Amino acid sequence: MSAARARSQGLLRLWPLLPALLLLGIFMVYPVADLLSLSFTDQAGRISIQNLALFMQRPVYARVLQSSFLISAYTTVICLVLAYPVSYYLASSAERVRSNLLLVVVMPFWTGFLVRTCAWLILLAPSGPLTQVGVWLGFQNVKLAYNLTGVLIGMSQALLPLAVLNMLPVMLGIDRNLLPAAAIMGARPAEGFWRVYFPLSLPGVAASGLLVFISALGFFITPTILGGPQETMIAQLIIVQIQELLNWRFAGVLSLVLLISALVVYYAYDRILGMSTLVGERAQPGRSRLSRLFDSSLARLGAGALGLIGRAASGMGLVLARLTPAPLRRPGRALQTTLVALILAFLMLPTLFVIPVSFTQSTFLDFPPRGLTLRWYEEFIHSQAWMSATIRSLYVAAIVAVTSMLLGGATAFTLARESFYGKKLLLALVLSPLILPRMVIAVALFYLAARLHFAGTDLALVIGHTIIAFPFVVVTVMVGFQGYNRQYDRAAAILGAKPSRTLLHVTLPLMRSSLAAAAIFAFMTSFDDLNIALFLTGGEQNTLPKQMWSAIILQATPILGVASTVLLILISAFLLASEVVRRQGVIRRRRAGAAA
Amino acid sequence: MTEGTLGRSGLGRRGFGLGAAAALAAPAVLSARARGAQRIVVAQPGGPYETAFGKAFAEPFTKATGIEVALVARPFYPSAQVQAQVEARSYQWDVVSLSSFDVEILARRNLLEELNLPAQDLVGIIPNAIRPTWLGTDIYATVSAYRTDKVKGSQPENWKDFWDLGGIPGRRSLYKNPQGTLESALMADGVLPKDVYPIAYDRAFKKLDEIKSKISVWWSSGVQSTQMLRDGDIEFIAIWNGRAQAAIDDGAPAKIVWNQGLYTVHGFAVPKGVPTKPLGVEFIKFCADAKRQAAYTPYMAGGPTNTKAFDYIEPKLASTLPSAPSYLASLLEVNTAWWTDNKDDAVNRFNEWLLL
Numbered sequence: 001m002s003a004a005r006a007r008s009q010g011l012l013r014l015w016p017l018l019p020a021l022l023l024l025g026i027f028m029v030y031p032v033a034d035l036l037s038l039s040f041t042d043q044a045g046r047i048s049i050q051n052l053a054l055f056m057q058r059p060v061y062a063r064v065l066q067s068s069f070l071i072s073a074y075t076t077v078i079c080l081v082l083a084y085p086v087s088y089y090l091a092s093s094a095e096r097v098r099s100n101l102l103l104v105v106v107m108p109f110w111t112g113f114l115v116r117t118c119a120w121l122i123l124l125a126p127s128g129p130l131t132q133v134g135v136w137l138g139f140q141n142v143k144l145a146y147n148l149t150g151v152l153i154g155m156s157q158a159l160l161p162l163a164v165l166n167m168l169p170v171m172l173g174i175d176r177n178l179l180p181a182a183a184i185m186g187a188r189p190a191e192g193f194w195r196v197y198f199p200l201s202l203p204g205v206a207a208s209g210l211l212v213f214i215s216a217l218g219f220f221i222t223p224t225i226l227g228g229p230q231e232t233m234i235a236q237l238i239i240v241q242i243q244e245l246l247n248w249r250f251a252g253v254l255s256l257v258l259l260i261s262a263l264v265v266y267y268a269y270d271r272i273l274g275m276s277t278l279v280g281e282r283a284q285p286g287r288s289r290l291s292r293l294f295d296s297s298l299a300r301l302g303a304g305a306l307g308l309i310g311r312a313a314s315g316m317g318l319v320l321a322r323l324t325p326a327p328l329r330r331p332g333r334a335l336q337t338t339l340v341a342l343i344l345a346f347l348m349l350p351t352l353f354v355i356p357v358s359f360t361q362s363t364f365l366d367f368p369p370r371g372l373t374l375r376w377y378e379e380f381i382h383s384q385a386w387m388s389a390t391i392r393s394l395y396v397a398a399i400v401a402v403t404s405m406l407l408g409g410a411t412a413f414t415l416a417r418e419s420f421y422g423k424k425l426l427l428a429l430v431l432s433p434l435i436l437p438r439m440v441i442a443v444a445l446f447y448l449a450a451r452l453h454f455a456g457t458d459l460a461l462v463i464g465h466t467i468i469a470f471p472f473v474v475v476t477v478m479v480g481f482q483g484y485n486r487q488y489d490r491a492a493a494i495l496g497a498k499p500s501r502t503l504l505h506v507t508l509p510l511m512r513s514s515l516a517a518a519a520i521f522a523f524m525t526s527f528d529d530l531n532i533a534l535f536l537t538g539g540e541q542n543t544l545p546k547q548m549w550s551a552i553i554l555q556a557t558p559i560l561g562v563a564s565t566v567l568l569i570l571i572s573a574f575l576l577a578s579e580v581v582r583r584q585g586v587i588r589r590r591r592a593g594a595a596a
Numbered sequence: 597m598t599e600g601t602l603g604r605s606g607l608g609r610r611g612f613g614l615g616a617a618a619a620l621a622a623p624a625v626l627s628a629r630a631r632g633a634q635r636i637v638v639a640q641p642g643g644p645y646e647t648a649f650g651k652a653f654a655e656p657f658t659k660a661t662g663i664e665v666a667l668v669a670r671p672f673y674p675s676a677q678v679q680a681q682v683e684a685r686s687y688q689w690d691v692v693s694l695s696s697f698d699v700e701i702l703a704r705r706n707l708l709e710e711l712n713l714p715a716q717d718l719v720g721i722i723p724n725a726i727r728p729t730w731l732g733t734d735i736y737a738t739v740s741a742y743r744t745d746k747v748k749g750s751q752p753e754n755w756k757d758f759w760d761l762g763g764i765p766g767r768r769s770l771y772k773n774p775q776g777t778l779e780s781a782l783m784a785d786g787v788l789p790k791d792v793y794p795i796a797y798d799r800a801f802k803k804l805d806e807i808k809s810k811i812s813v814w815w816s817s818g819v820q821s822t823q824m825l826r827d828g829d830i831e832f833i834a835i836w837n838g839r840a841q842a843a844i845d846d847g848a849p850a851k852i853v854w855n856q857g858l859y860t861v862h863g864f865a866v867p868k869g870v871p872t873k874p875l876g877v878e879f880i881k882f883c884a885d886a887k888r889q890a891a892y893t894p895y896m897a898g899g900p901t902n903t904k905a906f907d908y909i910e911p912k913l914a915s916t917l918p919s920a921p922s923y924l925a926s927l928l929e930v931n932t933a934w935w936t937d938n939k940d941d942a943v944n945r946f947n948e949w950l951l952l
Contacts, residue, residue, distance in 0.1 A: 060948045118819065127827040146813045224816050229772060229950045237947075243673035245940055246701055363846055364826065443680065450684030535677065539637050539688030540666050550642030550669030554818040555842055557643075 013418055016410035020430070020470065023407060028433060028467050031444035039252030051253040061237070061254065065261065068233040071151060071223070072216035078156040079212045080205060082343050083163035087204070089340040090164070091171035099579050102168075103572060104344055105161050109524040110571045111351045111564040113158060114548050117225050118556045119350035120154045121145065122367055124226065129367055150226035155219055160347055162215065162472070163208040165521055169480040169514040170204030207479040210269055211472065214434045217262055221530075234258050235437045242439055255440045262435040266428055351568065358561030365556040380562040386547055390567070393544035396458055397527040400465040404522035407466065408473025409515070413507075415474070416481035430474050433467050438531035441467065446535045460536045461543070465526035472525060473518040480514025635664040636690035636875050638864070639677075642669030644838070645693070648895035653733075656891075657882045663875050675701055682707045682868045689867060691876040696861045697775075699730040700932040709866040709873050717881050722919070724929060725861050725901035732861035733883045734898030737918040737927055738776040739857035741840040742766070745849040746831045754856045755784035758832055759803070761810055766831025768807060769824055772814035774946035775935060776858050777804070779928065780834060783856050789928040795942070801949050814950070825850050841897035841916050854923040860930045861901060893917060899924075 042048035055061050086105065090098050108116060123130045124145035134142035144150055174197060182192035220235035227233075234254060241251035353367065358376055360369035380386050411430060415423060433441060445464050449455040488510060492502040508515065530545040537543060544563065551557050640649050646667050654665035670689070671677065675698045681687050694702065702708050708729035718726055725732025740758050746766055750757075757764055758780070770777055778795050781803040787796075812830055815821045821835045826843035833840075840852050864883060866876040882888065889900035890908035899919025900906070906914055906921065914920045918927060935942070 058944055058948065060944065060951055063951055064947075121820065121823060125823060125827060126829040225820060229814050232947070232951060240943065243671065243676050245943065246675050246679060246705075247940065250940075363842075364822075366827075443676070446680050447684055450680070450686035453686070455684065455686040456688045534671055535680065537688075540668055542668070546669070550646070552819060554641065554643040554645075554839065555822060556819050 014414060014420060016414045017426070020407040020411040023463070023466065023470075024429065024433075027445060027448065027463050028441060029429075031448040032436065032441060035248065035440065035444040035447070036252045036256055038249050039256055041249065051249050054250065055253050055257060061234075061257075064232050064237055065234050065257065067231065068217060068235070068258075069261070069265075071148070071155070071231060071233060072213050072219075074148075074152055075155045075159060075216045076209050076213040078152060079159050079163040080209055082156065082160055082346075083167055083208060084201075084205065085336070086160075086340050086343050087164050087167035087171050088201075089336055090168055091174070092176075096583070101344070103575055103579075105164050105347065106520055106524065107568065107572065108157065108347055108351050109161065109528060110568045111354060112545060112548055112560075112567070113528045114221065114530065114545060114552050115354060115560050115564045116158065116350040117154055117222055118365060118552055118560065119353045120150070120157070121225055122365065122556075123350065123353060124150050124153065145226055146228045148227070148231055151223050151231045154222040154226045155216055157347060157350065158219075158222065159212045159215060160343075162521065163212050165517040166208040166211060166476055166479055167201065167204040169476070169517060170207075171201050172513050173480070173484065174200045204479055206269075207475055210266070210431075211434070211475055213265070213269075214262060214431060217258065217435060218437050220437075235439075238437050239439055242443065248443070251440070255437055258437065259432065259435055263428060263432075266431065270424060351564070354561040354564040355568075358558055358565045360558050360561075363555075363557060365558050365561055376558040376562045377566075380559055380566065383559075385542060386559070386563060389542040389544045389547035390563070392458065392541065393527055396461050396465065396543065397523045399462050400469050400526035401519050401523040403462065403466045404470040404473045404525075405515070405519050408470035408518065408522070409477055411470070412474045412477035412481070416478050417486075427474075431471050434471050438468060438529070439535070442532045442535035445532070449536065456537060456539050456541060458541065461533060461541075464532035464536050465529055468529065468532065469522040469525040472521045476518040476521060477511070477514050480511050480518075484511060634662060634875065635666065636872055636879060637666045637668055637688065638691040638693070638879065639668050639670035639674060639689040640693040641672065644842075644896040645898075648892035648898070649693075651895060652888050652892035653879070653883050656888065657879055660882070661878065663878065665879065674698060678702055678867050679705065679707055685869060687867060687870050690870050690872045691864050691866055691879055693733075693862060694730060694865050696724070696727075696730075696732065696863075697930065697932045697935055699727060699863075699865060700936040702865070703727070703729045704936065707868050709868055709870065709876075711866065711877055711880060713877070713881055713884070717884055720886055720902045720904040721884055722861075722901050722903060722924075725863060730863055730865040731880050731884060732863035732901045733889060734862050734892070734896075735859050735901060735917075735919045735924075736862060736898055737837045737854070737857040737859040737923075738771070738780075738834060739837050739840065739918075740780075740832065740853045741825055741835050741843075741850050742832045742853070743825070743828055743830075743849060744851050746828065751851075752832065752853055754853065755780045756786070757853075758834070759784040759807055761807065764832065767812040767829070768810055769813040769815055769821070769830040769833040769835075770811050771821075771834055772816040772950070774942040775930065775939070776834065777946070778942065779858055779930070780856075783928075789856065792928060793931040793934045795934065795938070797942075797945055801945070804949065837916075837918050838897040854918070855926045857918065857923075857927045858930050859899075859918050859924075859927045860932075862898070863901070 039051050040047055040049065042050055090101055090105075093101065111119075122128055125131065126143070126145070128145070131142050131144055134144070144153070178196050178200075179189075179192050182196045183189065187195065217233075218235050220233060220239055223231045223233045224236055235258075238251050238254045238258070241247045241254060354365070357365050357367055357369045359372050359374070360366060361371035361373045361375070362369070415427065442464065445460070445467075446455055449457075449460040449463075454460050484507070488506050489502050492506045493499075497505070528545060529543075530549055533543040533546050534549075537546065544567075548560055548563060551560055638649070638654065640646060646669060650667055654667055658664055668689070670692060674692055674694065678689075678692055678694075678698075679702070681689065699708070710728050711731065712728075713726075713731060718731075721731075725735075740752065740755065742752055742764075743766070747764060750763065752758065752764055758768065761768075770780075778797070778800040779792050781800040782792050782795065783789065785799060785803040787799070813820070813824060815824065815833075818836060818839045821833060822839045822843050824830045825833055825835060825840060826846055826848040828848075837852060837854075837857070840850060844850050844852075864876075864880045866873050866880070870876060884902060886900070886902040886904035887908055889902045889905040892898065893900065893905075893909055893913055897916050897918075899917035900909075901919065903919075903921070909917070918924065
């Protein structure tokens with residue numbers, strides 16, 4: 001085979017990347033680059049670096065950038081620490097229990113991000129119930145809101161499901177027989193965990209960490225509502241520049257700085273924790289000499305620290321096992337259950353809060369609710385604005401879930417299976433919609449959509465939401481591939497299955513849990529988005545977060561609690577029903593199999 | 597679902613047919629929209645405004661003219677959207693409600709239509725609610741408010757008292773924004789309202805230094821300020837009068853200090869180039885009417901810009917409105933021209949003062 005032919009074949013194999021690249025290229029890279037290029041012009045449109053100079057001269061921006069990174073880092077650590085036991089517990093539960101608990105994990109999303117933040121504001125306020133509990137427990141001067149504590153509570157609660165959904169598939173892929181095997185060979189339970197299970201679960205932890213960190217960088221509503229001045233994040237300043245000052249040039253500079261520093265983090269993360277495990281480059285020989293040289297020298301520098309942590313954990317397994325407090329050494333299921341229940345309670349708290357307050361007679365979303373009335377339910381059901389917004393949000397999210405799965409799935413499969421030069425760069429590009437403040441993407445996309453005459457339509461909304469949703473799909477599916485044994489594909493091929501048949505009947509069913517997690521997350525990303533919707537649907541085409549936001553901006557009325565409660569019930573019922581249908585299908589197939 | 601609930605001229609339904617077909621159909625649909633039925637989309641702040649404007653302006657206007665009005669909620673700062681829509685010539689709003697500050701920015705950038713309202717329609721309107729591209733319809737003020745159950749003894753009367761930590765003890769809260777906060781500091785330092793502008797930064801920040809460490813919360817959304825005043829998380833707060841009134845109406849023992857409050861006029865404008873401009877202008881003209889302005893006051897604590905509106909408002913209700921004759925004289929209007937020239941700089945200085 002000639003080298004040229006091999007290369008062209010190599011490129012041909014990459015065709016599944018094309019749709020995603022086109023989407024990103026046309027609807028994100030081009031308009032965003034166009035908008036950000038404004039940063040290098042002055043008022044008269046001449047090329048200038050005055051905006052960049054302003055950023056350098058004003059120390060406050062570097063300071064805010066620094067605190068944004070710190071807050072995101074703390075959030076990531078909290079999320080990982082809380083998500084690990086939950087994922088571990090889910091992975092070791094029976095399938096039925098697992099799918100039910102997974103419903104609980106994703107449940108907060110149906111409440112809507114804004115409502116949850118508002119619920120936290122009321123729960124954490126100095127006069128709020130949680131502070132009162134703290135005082136009752138004997139803590140003096142408990143301050144839960146308007147400081148770092150408040151921001152971290154709000155942000156980690158918001159991002160915890162993302163962490164769990166990315167850890168779980170990896171843990172499910174870990175062979176359940178390994179721990180008993182370790183025990184047979186003389187390892188104590190804790191030792192077996194630290195030396196065998198923990199290192200194997202690290203790719204999921206790494207992916208969760210990256211996604212949580214990057215998503216956290218773009219947060220602005222939580223720090224605005226729950227934080228104090230010291231918790232100001234860069235996205236808040238960008239939004240002030242766009243909305244209050246109409247200074248898109250300086251907003252562009254701030255966005256660029258945020259993007260570049262996030263890419264530096266991505267690069268460092270890759271070096272320290274080894275993104276190569278994420279893109280599955282470990283066992284991919286036969287790559288070009290240049291890239292091998294490039295990688296190996298850097299890899300030597302970073303020594304693939306993910307492996308290092310794993311090795312350290314396994315090396316220190318005995319020590320860690322000793323250090324683990326006695327009751328946790330052989331953590332009884334009861335103890336695990338308690339811990340997981342506490343974490344899930346934290347996750348559910350704002351969601352459960354909105355249910356009783358939706359019946360309050362007060363005109364505020366407050367706690368404890370005053371009296372009992374169905375007045376707000378009546379108002380919700382009779383309001384065309386709320387109804388049409390709810391319906392639009394649901395179907396747009398459903399379409400986005402499908403488009404994101406198609407684009408993201410194809411991208412992830414190709415990235416995980418093929419090796420080519422610039423793969424990590426491509427992954428960085430795919431992740432960039434998560435880093436860029438959504439408002440920047442929204443403004444850029446609005447101008448493009450307006451030029452192409454489809455601004456203000458649901459199509460624009462679907463495109464915008466797909467851009468921000470499919471990166472989650474890519475990462476989640478790629479992480480799923482970590483635990484996927486390629487031998488199955490080869491076995492199918494040897495048995496004569498065509499690639500398409502293998503994909504449909506072998507690969508996809510085996511990847512089920514990753515795909516389900518990815519689809520749910522894509523749906524939720526669209527369902528909960530405010531920024532893209534704010535710019536792309538300024539007119540009557542309201543989405544639910546926009547409708548909620550207009551009900552929250554001046555006064556949090558109990559109708560927010562109603563909207564949240566109704567959705568919670570509707571979507572949970574839908575998910576439960578589909579779960580029941582799926583289970584019955586499984587049982588029927590098993591019976592059929594047994595009969596045969 | 598009817599045409600009316602999902603976007604005019606079928607725009608809203610278009611998303612159902614996802615894909616190339618929808619994209620190709622777009623120009624045709626847009627031109628159909630441009631031809632326009634007798635219908636306008638009016639963007640406003642939402643929440644209590646939406647109810648109030650619906651009852652006072654939109655419903656009676658439709659009844660009187662047959663022109664349908666769809667009220668949609670806009671972001672708190674709508675200027676970015678107006679600019680984007682005008683520059684892209686892709687209009688989602690026919691009329692937009694703007695604060696006098698928003699108008700100043702947008703008018704300077706030539707992004708608003710001239711209204712040319714005839715003088716006989718503007719009888720009774722206060723002069724600073726009339727601009728070539730905008731008509732002010734309601735007034736809101738940043739005032740101070742305090743908890744009457746906690747603040748005993750001498751009653752606070754002005755910003756000086758807000759700063760008087762020894763004389764009037766209690767937790768304080770200020771708006772995390774230089775606009776309004778700098779003015780309050782200057783007045784607390786003894787600057788006469790007429791001398792507040794141009795703002796002397798050094799003097800204002802020096803005065804703010806005095807209470808910086810005593811500010812329990814720097815609020816940044818209306819929800820927060822109402823919650824704190826209502827639940828008693830603070831004793832003394834700089835707050836928008838409507839947000840304070842919402843807490844009071846809900847039964848919170850709180851009182852508004854009107855003296856030295858800072859008011860802003862809020863009203864309607866038409867984005868540059870909107871094809872339905874005549875309908876929009878008709879709507880805005882309708883909103884100048886004294887009776888119509890009196891009609892929104894039961895739903896939100898905005899003060900009418902038409903002084904004659906007070907003839908139709910009960911005295912008790914009038915006492916909650918910033919433009920009530922007894923209050924307006926003691927309020928200072930936010931100088932939008934100064935702020936438009938200086939907000940960039942002021943925001944930077946304020947953030948540096950607060951964060952570094």
